[in-house]
Structure formats: C-alpha cells, structure tokens
Amino acid sequence: MPRIPTQQWCLAQEDPKKRHQWLFVGSMVYGATARYTPDDDSLEVLSERIPEGGYVHVSDLHTLADADGNIHVSKLPVQTKKLKLPAMGQHHTLNNTSQWVDFDEPDSVPMVAQDMDAFTTEQNQVHFQQLLDKGFRPPEEAEGPATATVETDPPKTFNPTEWTPSEVKGYLLGQDDTERRRVLALEMLGKRRDKILNYPDWKGL
Structure with a gap:
C-alpha cells in the first residue's frame, strides 16, 4: 500500500476495507483548524462502513449503467449495516x-422509567432502599434545605389505625422524625403492630 492511500489506488481495489480509505486522508478534525488521518486499522473500518451503509461511488454507477446511461434499481448495491x-x-x-448491526436486525427497545403507582407500597419500599444504597438522596439532603414545601396526601392528620402496616411504613418513609413520632405514638396507643413499631428506620424514636 502506498504511504498515502490515494483515490486512484483505492478505487482500483476490490477489498472494501481499502477501496474508500482515500476519503478520510486529512479529513478528521483536531482542535479548531487542524486535520489528521486516522491510523491504518481505523481507515479499514471507515472504508468498509461506506458500502455497508449503502453508499456508492460515482465510478461504480458508470459501470452499472446500460448503453443509454440508465441504471435499474435492482442493480444497485443494498445497505447491509445500520446503526x-x-x-x-x-x-x-x-x-x-x-452498535453497527445487520440491517435486518430489530431496533433496540428503549427502556423507560417505571410508573411507581403501578407497584405496591412494599415494592416501592424496596425501590427506595435500592436508590439509597446507590447513593441517591432526597434533594433536601443532597443540596440543603428546600425553600418551599408542598403538602401531599396523606395529610398530617394521618391515623395509622386506618391503614395497613405496609401503607403506614410507606407513609413514614417520606416523613420527618417529628411526624414519625406522632404516628408511632398513635400506633402504640392503638393496634401496636410489630411490623410498624420495630421497623429499623425509626426503631427507638
């Protein structure tokens, strides 16, 4: 191979890894104005990507044309790879x-965030703990106290005796220690359920 892959030399090659290398000589941007040529291995990958993507050089079209200069679409190369x-x-x-894959391979199925309302309170407790284990924290803990608060249901008049243990624990996970003490006091005066009173996140309050 010549030191610089010229157009004349490359187009004379049948190997797709060599045939289009000349397009990338001095074509890559480095900094504001500098240009460079990829290394030999990268040139082979880039050269091969052109026919895989369905692109055809004008010289190839000339060879495909009939005596009248027409080309039937059935004679054109097909795209074999896609992103x-x-x-x-x-x-x-x-x-x-x-990834570059075969053209007929199915596209990726995007993974989307789950609707937390679709899960039970106990399942969401597991999700919550997993986030904590990965280092996620509520905004007020990660960035300091919030400048405003928003009241959400259930209200501060929450009575644990009206809810299941899982629902009570789900509520308490989102409350401060003051509200937890109030609700736990009502629980101790009422049903005294161990699943609530002995939960490790607030045991001993």
Whole structure:
C-alpha cells in the first residue's frame, strides 16, 4: 500500500476495507483548524462502513449503467449495516453503547422509567432502599434545605389505625422524625403492630 492511500489506488481495489480509505486522508478534525488521518486499522473500518451503509461511488454507477446511461434499481448495491441506537442512557455520541448491526436486525427497545403507582407500597419500599444504597438522596439532603414545601396526601392528620402496616411504613418513609413520632405514638396507643413499631428506620424514636 502506498504511504498515502490515494483515490486512484483505492478505487482500483476490490477489498472494501481499502477501496474508500482515500476519503478520510486529512479529513478528521483536531482542535479548531487542524486535520489528521486516522491510523491504518481505523481507515479499514471507515472504508468498509461506506458500502455497508449503502453508499456508492460515482465510478461504480458508470459501470452499472446500460448503453443509454440508465441504471435499474435492482442493480444497485443494498445497505447491509445500520446503526443500532442505545437502549439505555442518552442518545448522545458520548454514549458508546451504539452498535453497527445487520440491517435486518430489530431496533433496540428503549427502556423507560417505571410508573411507581403501578407497584405496591412494599415494592416501592424496596425501590427506595435500592436508590439509597446507590447513593441517591432526597434533594433536601443532597443540596440543603428546600425553600418551599408542598403538602401531599396523606395529610398530617394521618391515623395509622386506618391503614395497613405496609401503607403506614410507606407513609413514614417520606416523613420527618417529628411526624414519625406522632404516628408511632398513635400506633402504640392503638393496634401496636410489630411490623410498624420495630421497623429499623425509626426503631427507638
């Protein structure tokens, strides 16, 4: 191979890994104005990607044309590879989980965030603990006290005797220690259920 893969030399090659290398000589951007040529291995990958993506050089079209200069679409090469986008994460070039796959391979099925209302309180407690284990914290703990609060149901008049143990624990997970003490006091005066009173997150309050 010549030191620089010229157009004339490359187009004379049948190997797709060599035939289009000349397109990438001095074509890659480095910094504001500098250009560079990829290494030999990268040139082979880039060269092969062109026919895989369905692109045809004008010289190939000339050879496919009949005496009148016409080309039937059945004679054109077909695309054999496609870019399969990530199933998870941002659709950004820094997400390197994109893949070049066979053209007929099904696209990725995007993974979407789950609707927490579709789960039971006990299941959401598990989800909550998993997030804590991974280092996630509520905004008021991670960034300091919030400047405003929003009241959500159930209200502060929450009475544990009207709810199941799982529902009570789910409520208490989202409350401060003051509210937990109030609800636990009502529980001790009422049903005294161990599943609530002995839960490790507030045992001893």
